[in-house]
Amino acid sequence: MHIHNYEKIWLVLAMLLIVAFISTVAYGATAMGVDMISDDEETINPDALDEDQRFAEPRVEQVGENEYEAYVVALQFAFQPDPIEVPAGSTVTFYVTSRDVIHGFEVVGTNANVMVVPGEVSTFTVEFNEAGEYGVLCNEYCGDGHHVMEGSVVVVPEEEYDGGDQ
Amino acid sequence: MSDALESGAPSFLDQFPDEAKLVRATLWSAFIALILGGLFGIIQTLHRTDILRVMDSSYYYTVLTAHGVLMVVSFTIFFLVGVFTWAVVRSLDRPLVDIRYSWTWYGLMVVGTLMAVVAVLGGFVDSTEMSADVLFTFYAPLQAHPLFYGGLAIFLIGSWLAGVDWFRAWYAWKREHPDERIPLQTFMALTTMLMWYIASIGIAIAVVVFLLPWSLGLFDEVNALLTRTLFWFWGHPVVYFWLMPAYMLWYTVLPKLAGGRLFSDPLARVVFVLFLLLSTPVGIHHQYVDPGIAEGFKFIAMTNTMFLLLPSLLTAFTVVASMEYGARRRGGTGLFGWLRALPWARPAFTGMALAGLMFAAGGFSGMINAGMNINYLVHNTLWVPGHFHLTVGTAVALTFMAATYWLWPQLTNKPLFSRPIGLLQVVMWFVGMALMSNAMHVSGLFGVPRRTAEPEYQGFDFTPAFGTMNEFDMQIAIGGTLLFISLGLFIGNVVLTSFGTKQSSLGEDLPPALSGPSDSPVVLDNLKLWVGIALVLVVLAYSLPLASIISRGGLFGPGVGTYPMIVDTFSALIESVAHAGITETLAQFEVGVIVQ
Amino acid sequence: MSTETAKKEIDHEDFDPKGTLALILLYFVILAILWIFMYFIEFLGNDLTVIG
Known part of the structure; x- marks a missing residue:
């Protein structure tokens, strides 16, 4: 497989960006304690x-x-x-x-x-x-x-x- | 690739007259949907911003449903089947196996669209109980007339059969060309359709198993969370279904328009495989703030969604590099100076390039939408339609319009009526959308909701950090008006082109990639392998959430009713038959509008 | 096309899309800045945080 060096650079940066986004959200969820709506409650009629x-x-x-x-x-x-x-x-x-x-x-x-x-x-x-x-x-x-x-x-x-x- | 063709060679119409006729029919269907969708678009823009209200606000949602369904189901998908038919036939350089079969799937799509549209327009006619004021997302327990769900199902089946048509053409080609790589455009069409088949499982179950029988009165209750989750199972990949034909045009036509060649065929294949794998197991990111779905499932959906950014980010590089290659061949120099050497006077090029630029901006708001907890900030606010008017509303729609300027002459043997009008049209779309979408994004951040007839409340005012609500409304209204005018220019240009005189030699070739298919591993063309992996990813992402939703609320929901109660069991069937005459209903529709 | 004569043939290896790299790096920087602004100022700086 034939990938130009510049494309390799961009591939690495793009992955970095993705990991950084996920990490930010994880930081908000843990360190800042932002909780999501979840399935804690029973269903109701x-x-x-x-x-x-x-x-x-x-x-x-x-x-x-x-x-x-x-x-x-x-x-x-x-x-x-x-x-x-x-x-x-x-x-x-x-x-x-x-x-x-x-x-x-x-x-x-x-x-x-x-x-x-x-x-x-x-x-x-x-x-x-x-x-x-x-x-x-x-x-x-x-x-x-x-x-x-x-x-x-x-x-x-x-x-x-x-x-x-x- | 058929590199035998030279510019000035026979056109697509000369070589494949039957297929050209079919493609023209699908594109016309797309354009009719675009005109109607645009008309409903301008009505709602002016209503919502309180510039001009020609109807009671309760009809706003009928208008909004029509706008949504016509634009993102009819316009996009009719264009897709047309451009994929062109691309498959062109790149395989052979006709479809049986053109009667092709007209069958086209017919099914037309019938399905008419059924759904009639049901929606019924909402304007007070004398009938028929309506489908359920918006594009048709979340139960809001209920539409059975004709709406039936129409969607038939349309969907038509689109599936279209995919089968391209697979048949490919199998036939493969017998004639053993051991050859799948031509790039065909590869793109086939992987997109495989993604579509997997994604459709969700909507097919939601519509056929639950919503259609429920609307016929066969049972009284549905599980609102289950049908909503099944909707988004399909509802996210469908955005890639809209986008993939645009990507195909960016990869294969845009480099040619720029005077160059595609930078890398192997990476283009990798990108489409990634979309096949990752488009579906992400839908729960539309449900980040839903109850009844565990936070863990939401986090998994986010991780998948974030990785789905990768193929788009890779595309940005490859497509821009292909343009730069063209610009440098045309004599462009400097780090950024080459941008000036691009053929900005060509509407087909400029339209696609501006569409790509808008996609870069829409990509950013999409990254925000992908984030799990930040969704509290933007969920269901005007930010969200701001986002998708950049993506489907510009990246896709503007690319389709620009491509039409290039493709239409090859389908009709008639040169484009006016390039300057075309250029004005694409620039106007860009400017209009920039205004409208910017104001929508900003308004969303201070809490203005989407999908409402009157964002004016009794008990409180919105407090923007800067500017006033009025200023943003004005931006939306001006932007929407520019878009509507631009749409009129586009349709006018296409219609006037059709009245032109025929010429010969309007054919255009597509140059092969700089780095060709032989540079990529053969495994990329192993479609069975990728489908297998895609299915495993879908099972991993969805089996537990769906099992949990069903075990919590039951298949038919914890006592959720029906709103509005519009139909009794069998009167529905009778009514559908009575209203099957489309002209009759359209006439009623006009009367209804005048009366209002 | 008008500039047909100016065309040069360049091969995949010889062609370094410097302009593309520059543009895409600029995009990267814009994305990073906007993300930080949106997440830490617009979102975490906003009223009412859901904490449970």
Whole structure:
């Protein structure tokens, strides 16, 4: 096989680039602790969410000191609860599922961006350090009202937090 | 390679009139799809950016489905079967075995397209319950009319049979030429088709086993994650299916246009073998942020995806080196000065070169898309269509249009109507796409979603790091408008060429490579070996994830329903028959648009 | 083609595509810089990191 020397140089550099890309992602996953959505949760019957103790009443629940869990339902064409209210300085684990079709759950302008598949529960944990407000939108086409599907995450100052119930 | 032909020699039409007619038919089908796809493209561009809204936003998704399906299924694949037919016949220098068989696969592809398009356009007609507002990805439990899935299946079968046609031609050639290397263009077409057969397993199972019977009402539930995963099993390799004919043109035609020769035939073969091996076991990188798939499987998919960069990076070198060789033969000098010696006045050359340049940019955003955890940043944002409008929308589409300027005269014996218009057209496409795609990438980074009629929300505003949302929308709208005009110029040029008068001696030869096939190991031509390895890689990448998805949710899903409920079991069949008259439905479509 | 007369024959071994090598090295550098920018500034510098 006949390969020009310059091509050999490029072949080596291209492999180097590929290995560097994979290493960067591995660095993010280990050293920086960026976790992927995975298969941790059992499947769930989307027709029977009303009987599920987490999703019958979509809500935010305190589970430890500064630790909260948010049970969120996506449906055509809204998120429940809306707003999702959490205190500043908290670590929140989201459990998001769908009542009907595939949706997206994107906290606008952030890295919290996951798919929501009926029958599955997407779970991920993030830290909210400061008070503020985030938009939430559905970024997977879900029907003819897709563009009106939005919600919000409201991070209130710790001392003003009343448990997230509206 | 048939190096007997000299420039000014008999054209493809002179030598293979039957095949030339078939290739013209496939290219016309591609161009019709391109016109319609472009029309839907400009409607949605202006709607989404709120420049001009001619319809209610709920119809936006019908437009988007039509744009996607027409562009990336009909336009690309019709062009592919045409250009591969040309390439196989030309490089084997023999006709197809049985042209009636060839017209059969073409007919199936046309029928399949019409069925799917009718089902999609049904979404505009309120008086019918027929619709297929499911976008190109048709994720269940969103459901389309059975005609849509049936059409896709028939189209797919047509494309498979086209591949069989080229294999038959190759077998016939092999009997006449024992012990010869497979000519390069045929090698490229055959390896691409082998990749296509492997990739199609996913979509065939998704459509035939699950979605079509489900849409006919034979069962009520599907596993949404399973059909989605099967879609992406096919959905990533299909992007290479679009790309491979463009690569073939870059490897075999572009060097000639530049006045040179292909730098290396062996590396071109290696590249196509790598695509055969690596295109399929990567689809899960579209599902990095999906629930129900373990992180380990996602990491494996990423590793495979990253290595799939290799053949493209190698291509960049070989293709540019072939151009440089041409430029230096034409008297070009200097480290970069040779670039000026390239034939920039030829639309076929300039179009392909600009397409390649765009692919270098699209390659970068593709590298980001390939990264696992960085996907949180870009997933389902406008960044993603920004990316694929550089790849399929420019690297592929612009190469196809540029190649048409070179190929069409050889298929019709009529010289191109206007080179200057051709040149303006390809440059306009480049500029339009640069504007549109740049704004889409940037908007995606501050969170603007893809696939939405109105990216304007009640509760929040997007906050770009620089510029305003309005400015980016304007860039998208101006870019989209330039693209639409460019498309009009292209079609006009082709149509006017067809009205021209016939000339003789429009044939063009393709020079052999600098480093020819004899420099490459014979094992590269052992297609059975590569298919075997490709299948093993697919099994390794997919068996465990699929088994896990099925064992978690069951084959027919954990109670996932149907949206919208458009059809009952048998009324669907009756309705398909009733609407088989395409003209009738098209007439209804026009009425529907006027009424709206 | 207009420059038909200027054509020189060069063989695969004698031909060193210096310009190509220069362009591709430039591309390599651009890719590396953009990757670092996208991963470490745009992504890791962005709000809300998924940590579990």
